[in-house]
Each structure stands twice: as C-alpha cells, then as structure tokens.
Amino acid sequence: MRSLINDLMKGYYMPHIRMRAIETEQAAKISQVLLKELSAATKAAEENFTFELIETTFFADGKKTRSYPFIEVYWFDRPQEMQDQCAKIITNRVKEIANPEDVIVVFNKLSKTDYYENGSHF
Structure with missing residues (x-):
C-alpha cells in the first residue's frame, strides 16, 4: 500500500502497455x-503495470498484410526525458525479441481527472 501511495503522490501510477x-x-x-x-x-x-496483446489484422491495398x-x-504525463528513455527501452527489447x-x-497521456478506478478519478 505504501508503494501505491508514493506512486500516486509522484503521479507515477500505471502505465498500461498495449x-x-x-x-x-x-x-x-x-x-x-x-x-x-x-x-x-x-x-x-x-504491480502498477499492465501488458496487453491486441490481436488484429492489418490491410494494405485491400489485402491482408x-x-x-x-x-x-x-x-x-511524465517528463520528456523519461518518455524518451522508455521509448528506447521498449524499442530495444521488442527488436531483440521479435x-x-x-x-x-x-x-497516450491521460488526464488524472479522466481516469477512473472503481468510480473515482485520480
């Protein structure tokens, strides 16, 4: 619980990765x-992270691709430097594995007043 409270105070709760x-x-x-x-x-x-795989089909010129x-x-919202660092981490690991x-x-930056958990916004 203390970790969650500290994260909420810093604004570093979540992210969701799709x-x-x-x-x-x-x-x-x-x-x-x-x-x-x-x-x-x-x-x-x-424990604040979620990962989701979205099964989807892509098309180009009317054909599956x-x-x-x-x-x-x-x-x-987080600082630009943190976002840049996370983008590099994600890119490197995806390239390494896939x-x-x-x-x-x-x-996608979410507003805390637009994000609800159990009916209450942050």
Missing part, C-alpha cells in the same frame, strides 16, 4: 523483460 503485430509468445517474453526495466525507469511499482510492432503506452526492422511506440 502491443500489436507481435506473436503471443513474443508478447509474453516482452512483458517479462520490460517490467523491471520500465519500473526502474518510471519509478512506478511493478503483416505489420511492424505497434506499441501504445497509456500513462499519466526481430522486426521497425518498431513504433506511441505515448
């Missing part, structure tokens, strides 16, 4: 290796 265009086994491995590194980089407790990994990070040529990382 992955697309990655195999299930790769996503499991990525979530495992990213947890400790991102926790250290963001100063958020490991493969895509590069697309990673979305939903979190409360071996794609390109990796896209997108950060």
Whole structure:
C-alpha cells in the first residue's frame, strides 16, 4: 500500500502497455523483460503495470498484410526525458525479441481527472 501511495503522490501510477503485430509468445517474453526495466525507469511499482496483446489484422491495398510492432503506452504525463528513455527501452527489447526492422511506440497521456478506478478519478 505504501508503494501505491508514493506512486500516486509522484503521479507515477500505471502505465498500461498495449502491443500489436507481435506473436503471443513474443508478447509474453516482452512483458517479462520490460517490467523491471520500465519500473526502474518510471519509478512506478511493478504491480502498477499492465501488458496487453491486441490481436488484429492489418490491410494494405485491400489485402491482408503483416505489420511492424505497434506499441501504445497509456500513462499519466511524465517528463520528456523519461518518455524518451522508455521509448528506447521498449524499442530495444521488442527488436531483440521479435526481430522486426521497425518498431513504433506511441505515448497516450491521460488526464488524472479522466481516469477512473472503481468510480473515482485520480
């Protein structure tokens, strides 16, 4: 509980990480290796992270196609330096495990007044 309170006071509660265009086994491995590194980089407790694999189909010119990994990070606003560091960590680990040529990382900043847990915003 103390960890959660400290994280809330710093504003470093969550993030939620969503992955697309990655195999299930790769996503499991990525979530495992990213947890400790991102926790250290963001100063958020490991139990505050969630990882999600979104199964999706990509199309180009009307045909099914493969895509590069697309990673979305939903979190409360953090300093640019922290965001840059996390983007590098995510990119490096995804490239190491899934071996794609390109990796896209997108950060979605959430307002604490728009984020509700059990009916109450932060």
